[in-house]
Amino acid sequence: MVEIRKPIPVEKAIREVMNYASKGIVEEVPIENSHQRRLAQQVVATNNVPSFHKSPYDGFALRSIDTNEASLESPIEFEVVEHIGAGQVPTKKLHNNQATRIMTGAQIPEGADCVAMFEICKTYKKDDKTYVSLKRKMEMGQNIIKEGSEVVMGEVLIEKGTMITPGVIASLATFGYSSVKVAREPVIGIIATGTELLDVDEELRPGKIRNSNAYMISSQIERAGGTPKYLGKLADELESSYETIKEALEEVDHLVTTGGVSVGDFDLMPAIYEKLGAEVLFNKIAMRPGSVTTVAVLGNQLLFGLSGNPSACYVGGELFLRPIIQASQFSTTPYLKRIKATLADEFPKPNPFTRFVRCYVVYKDGKVYTKVAGIDKSNVVTSLAYSDCLMVLPGGTRGFKIGDEVEILLLNNYEGQQDFN
Amino acid sequence: MVEIRKPIPVEKAIREVMNYASKGIVEEVPIENSHQRRLAQQVVATNNVPSFHKSPYDGFALRSIDTNEASLESPIEFEVVEHIGAGQVPTKKLHNNQATRIMTGAQIPEGADCVAMFEICKTYKKDDKTYVSLKRKMEMGQNIIKEGSEVVMGEVLIEKGTMITPGVIASLATFGYSSVKVAREPVIGIIATGTELLDVDEELRPGKIRNSNAYMISSQIERAGGTPKYLGKLADELESSYETIKEALEEVDHLVTTGGVSVGDFDLMPAIYEKLGAEVLFNKIAMRPGSVTTVAVLGNQLLFGLSGNPSACYVGGELFLRPIIQASQFSTTPYLKRIKATLADEFPKPNPFTRFVRCYVVYKDGKVYTKVAGIDKSNVVTSLAYSDCLMVLPGGTRGFKIGDEVEILLLNNYEGQQDFN
Numbered sequence: 001m002v003e004i005r006k007p008i009p010v011e012k013a014i015r016e017v018m019n020y021a022s023k024g025i026v027e028e029v030p031i032e033n034s035h036q037r038r039l040a041q042q043v044v045a046t047n048n049v050p051s052f053h054k055s056p057y058d059g060f061a062l063r064s065i066d067t068n069e070a071s072l073e074s075p076i077e078f079e080v081v082e083h084i085g086a087g088q089v090p091t092k093k094l095h096n097n098q099a100t101r102i103m104t105g106a107q108i109p110e111g112a113d114c115v116a117m118f119e120i121c122k123t124y125k126k127d128d129k130t131y132v133s134l135k136r137k138m139e140m141g142q143n144i145i146k147e148g149s150e151v152v153m154g155e156v157l158i159e160k161g162t163m164i165t166p167g168v169i170a171s172l173a174t175f176g177y178s179s180v181k182v183a184r185e186p187v188i189g190i191i192a193t194g195t196e197l198l199d200v201d202e203e204l205r206p207g208k209i210r211n212s213n214a215y216m217i218s219s220q221i222e223r224a225g226g227t228p229k230y231l232g233k234l235a236d237e238l239e240s241s242y243e244t245i246k247e248a249l250e251e252v253d254h255l256v257t258t259g260g261v262s263v264g265d266f267d268l269m270p271a272i273y274e275k276l277g278a279e280v281l282f283n284k285i286a287m288r289p290g291s292v293t294t295v296a297v298l299g300n301q302l303l304f305g306l307s308g309n310p311s312a313c314y315v316g317g318e319l320f321l322r323p324i325i326q327a328s329q330f331s332t333t334p335y336l337k338r339i340k341a342t343l344a345d346e347f348p349k350p351n352p353f354t355r356f357v358r359c360y361v362v363y364k365d366g367k368v369y370t371k372v373a374g375i376d377k378s379n380v381v382t383s384l385a386y387s388d389c390l391m392v393l394p395g396g397t398r399g400f401k402i403g404d405e406v407e408i409l410l411l412n413n414y415e416g417q418q419d420f421n
Numbered sequence: 422m423v424e425i426r427k428p429i430p431v432e433k434a435i436r437e438v439m440n441y442a443s444k445g446i447v448e449e450v451p452i453e454n455s456h457q458r459r460l461a462q463q464v465v466a467t468n469n470v471p472s473f474h475k476s477p478y479d480g481f482a483l484r485s486i487d488t489n490e491a492s493l494e495s496p497i498e499f500e501v502v503e504h505i506g507a508g509q510v511p512t513k514k515l516h517n518n519q520a521t522r523i524m525t526g527a528q529i530p531e532g533a534d535c536v537a538m539f540e541i542c543k544t545y546k547k548d549d550k551t552y553v554s555l556k557r558k559m560e561m562g563q564n565i566i567k568e569g570s571e572v573v574m575g576e577v578l579i580e581k582g583t584m585i586t587p588g589v590i591a592s593l594a595t596f597g598y599s600s601v602k603v604a605r606e607p608v609i610g611i612i613a614t615g616t617e618l619l620d621v622d623e624e625l626r627p628g629k630i631r632n633s634n635a636y637m638i639s640s641q642i643e644r645a646g647g648t649p650k651y652l653g654k655l656a657d658e659l660e661s662s663y664e665t666i667k668e669a670l671e672e673v674d675h676l677v678t679t680g681g682v683s684v685g686d687f688d689l690m691p692a693i694y695e696k697l698g699a700e701v702l703f704n705k706i707a708m709r710p711g712s713v714t715t716v717a718v719l720g721n722q723l724l725f726g727l728s729g730n731p732s733a734c735y736v737g738g739e740l741f742l743r744p745i746i747q748a749s750q751f752s753t754t755p756y757l758k759r760i761k762a763t764l765a766d767e768f769p770k771p772n773p774f775t776r777f778v779r780c781y782v783v784y785k786d787g788k789v790y791t792k793v794a795g796i797d798k799s800n801v802v803t804s805l806a807y808s809d810c811l812m813v814l815p816g817g818t819r820g821f822k823i824g825d826e827v828e829i830l831l832l833n834n835y836e837g838q839q840d841f842n
Contacts, residue, residue: 031621032651035640047625049802058685085657085687086729087617089628103685105617105729107628150801157803165833166640167805170731173633174802178622196508196526200452201599204468207510207528212594219456219587230453236506264479264524266506308507308526310591339784363760366826368787380571381470381595382578384588388836405787412586414833415809 003263005284007291010319010354014335014420016281017295017320020302021327021334022253025184031172034164037182038225038329043158043168046175048148053108056145060121061090061112062099064138072135080123080130082109099132108144115143161330163414183329185227188321189252190214191245192233193260193268194308199233212381213258213313217306220317221256223412224325236266242275245303249276253328254301256321259308261294269294269305278303286395287354290316311380315356315390318411326416333416336409338392341370343406347391348399355395358387359408370408388412424684426705428712431740431775435756435841437702438716438741441723442748442755443674446605452593455585458603459646459750464579464589467596469569474529477566481542482511482533483520485559493556501544501551503530520553529565536564582751584835604750606648609742610673611635612666613654614681614689615729620654633802634679634734638727641738642677644833645746657687663696666724670697674749675722677742680729682715690715690726699724707816708775711737732801736777736811739832747837754837757830759813762791764827768812769820776816779808780829791829809833 008016026040055061062078070076078099082092086105094100094111102108102115116134123132151157157171164172164182172180197211198204211233218228231248234241241260248255260269261283273280278296283305285291289312294305302324306316318336326334344362349355362369370391374383389408393400400406429437447461476482483499491497499520503513507526515521515532523529523536537555544553572578578592585593585603593601618632619625632654639649652669655662662681669676681690682704694701699717704726706712710733715726723745727737739757747755765783770776783790791812795804810829814821821827 031636032639035643043806051625051630052627058683083686084628085617085685086615087628087657101686103687104683105615105630151803158806162806164640165806165809166637166644166735167808169640170633170637170735170802170805173621173636174631176621176623176625176631178620194507194526196506199599200594200597202597204472204597206473207508209472209526210595210597212591215452215594216587216591218453219585219590222456223587236508262479262525264506265504265522266524310595314587314591337784340787342787363758363789366761366763366789368784368789381592382572384591385464385579385583385586387588388586412833412835 005263007284007286008282010285010287011420013282013285014319014323017302018323018327020297020300021324022300024328024330026181027184028179028181030179031169031177034169034172034180034182037164038331039158039160039162039164039168039181040183040330041181042156042160043171043175043177045151045153045155045157048153049151049174050145050147050149053147054145055102055104055106055108055115055143057115057117057143058103059115059117059143060099060132061094061102061108061115063094063096063112064114064140064142066097067134067136067138070134070137075133075135077131077133080132113140113144114138117143161332185225186253186325186328187229188221188226188325189248189255190218190228190230191248191255192258193236193241194233195235195266197233213306213308213310216310217256217258217313217317220314221321221325224322225329226325236260236268238268238271241268242272245272246276249298249301254304254324256304256306256317258306258313261305261307262292273303287356289356291353293320295320311358311384314384318390318409331416333418335417335420336411337413337415337417338407338409338421339368341368341406341408343400343402343404344369345372346402347372347393350399351393351395351397353395355393357391357393358383359391360386360388361408361410370406426684428705428707429703431706431708432841434703434706435740435744438723439744439748441718441721442745443721445749445751447602448605449600449602451600452590452598455590455593455601455603458585459752460579460581460583460585460589460602461604461751462602463577463581464592464596464598466572466574466576466578469574470572470595471566471568471570474568475566476523476525476527476529476536476564478536478538478564479524480536480538480564481520481553482515482523482529482536483559484515484517484533485535485561485563487518488555488557488559491555491558496554496556498552498554501553534561534565535559538564582753606646607674607746607749608650609642609647609746610669610676611638611649611651612669612676613679614657614662615654616656616687618654634727634729634731637731638677638679638734638738641735642742642746645743646750647746657681657689659689659692662689663693666693667697670719670722675725675745677725677727677738679727679734682726682728683713694724708777710777712774714741716741732779732805735805739811739830752837754839756838756841757832758834758836758838759828759830759842760789762789762827762829764821764823764825765790766793767823768793768814771819772814772816774816776814778812778814779804780812781807781809782829782831791827
């Protein structure tokens, strides 16, 4: 007799899995290795920016009070007492009618309270000294970037859990974070099950297919921020499969298996969960594809039993595994970013269950459209190659027309969102 | 006297640089290391998919002709002669009123031309043999996935230059690409110039700032698909800087320097280009920030002279360096993806020159909006951390209002586009 399973809504299934999201583990890496990791600490300003009054231009620093009488007819003359570039420290305090030649980014000398740009100054030599003359009045503070005007020391600049992008690295370097606390990447084991599976380098034989799911989910794990660990493939044989999975669990944080979760005669995962003593959270979800996606818990480890069908495996990985990986990296927005889009293709199939359709985003005239990947044929594997989002079609709908508003989940967006819905 | 430089339009500057884009170099990596690399080959179907007639369900394979008389009142009886799971090869040819118990994904036995799902079949034992009875007529081909119905052998599935995502890896594995030809990542050297620069692990001292540009551009190079090689920082001293840069060019494909390209008294890059015998393509661009961005050519190497100002450095890297890196990876769409968006903030500054404003994307109700990062303060470094696009404001405009249509360049989109505009 075929086992009858009761499907649960996908939102409920995700909540149940996320109840077991583990706290992140912190590790420290040199700043140059921090690209695309997630921050396990806040970035705090360790100094004012700028940390000194600074010139935004090449020009002459001087006292604005000395320019009060300056005009086209009667330029004021200043003696140039020093010449400093960025990184050089001014040594001379300015007194009346003295100026310092100063480069962009350099520190304003004591006494000066403004900078006159080169373009409005005239320099000349006289008695072996350098002078500059100015024909207009300057305001106090003019052309000076004040200490702390950009960032005040102690300010929290970037939150924990943020993905480290080039812009984040700029802040880290500016504030002296030569090593950075980042979230450890969880190690996710992968085991493919199915007697029909060949290794990727094997010749195709009758009745067999190559194992594509393990490599695909491995890449999904990398995209989500985890470290995949491929532990091989298993034939549909209970005892040896059980042993391999039991050993695998000692090497990884969580384990993904592909295949073997359905109710077919050779689907062994249910028996293996039982033998392991793992608690099955659910084994049937009211969604397509991936309705047989099963998640079980053993201690603090999650066992993701994904379908052997490529698109179901893909969807299961994105919906259940991705947020677990991201939450363990301190992300407060671990779920796929969901946005509204206009459907640019017919999708006439009725949806008794929530359906996740492989799609891609098209931007046009400021609007977001989505097109169904590979709608012209049932080519599952190739259409995955061109998908960058999943369209969510709610259960109980009768199909969708061109121009309908739909929701899509962005697969390559690392920002995410706080909740699944 | 300050040198007067003639600014060229940004589009022209980019075209001049891209004239020197070099062809990609191919290297081969194992499939498991191919995540996020770019294909240096087409992916071609090396077999039909499926490669045999296959069952989409658990059920019984049989001859549809035998079901012609089946009805609720008179079910037809079939002898079950074999039981095969996925990956097992059927050994028995079916004759009239014989059936094979078959699992999802398994090969259809010879003689059979349809599959009756479990749910509509009744199995029973009789005289030690297994039988199944069926109460409805089946069509020829019903519930059979035909060989080659998804992909036909020889079909080109994915083009050269495509980024390898999880979906692309699924295709690679399916078709036996255990090693994959990918584009070699160009090595981009980085040298920061400026006497004012401290190392990131140094204590702040008067007049100094920490070197943030080198780490930032390093991360930008990684995002674009290159391998950054940080070669240190230089004080503003001509002879030693020249020697270091000359040596650096022997270790890298192209070289980025930050700082020293302006017309200040300590800006040494122009003199170094001359001493190297490099041809300066331009040293002034009609854009903000980054107007002093300079690109020079020496043999087949490009020298990117980016500004020392963080946001100018960032913009210069995205506009000039990124497409060079991507083109050398066989991407036919090396330019930043440009889309239309609705401005969600005031940006009242007039733009005598094309301006690239640090922004981020907001999706709302199917439309793309853009907000200015850090508009409330002049905090350049921190606003970079929150930017995911650059808004392009054309020169000769008087500022923009909330609700205006603008164009944005997406920084984290790897798809890109064929032309800059």
